[in-house]
Amino acid sequence: MSIRLLGAAFLVLFYVGIGYAIEKITYPTRIGAVVFPHKKHQDALGQCRICHENGPRKIDGFDKVMAHGKGCKGCHEQMKKGPTRCGDCHKSG
Template identity: 80%
Template sequence: MRFIPATAALLIILAGTAGAIDKITYPTRIGAVVFPHKKHQDALGECRGCHEKGPGRIDGFDKVMAHGKGCKGCHEEMKIGPVRCGDCHKGGSTH
């Protein structure tokens, strides 16, 4: 009986990653940023690290958040992933 909660938790995690969007492209003035959403979800194992209110758009996500506590801040804290402009912004202007 004690395995039921663990099994239920695993199924919830797997169900969340099964429907994950693969990639999200953000057009910017200095080059599109392609965010590998599913890769991040698979690595982190849960949504609430970024999506405080659950799956869906992140409230208040903008350039300031991406360059601050969001993308860049997380990469610096975890000491993994891109932190320089050209590492994320590819291909010149998208506007």
């Protein structure tokens, strides 16, 4: 298989993956589940690498500390857009 063909196959798979992005991701937590609107963020940001530095897959090291630090909350504070208070993300019931 030639390098061009491999490159083309990679690009097709990459762009097909973008088209089928996960709509929402739910993180169960002690104080209430957090529903992350993944597709909405992808559409708004336009670039996967803003969050997925190592390519399209689960974010390495994503946990409570990252979400409350440079991840979710930090990005929302920096962009002055989106929820930053506990009850804005954590929904019980």
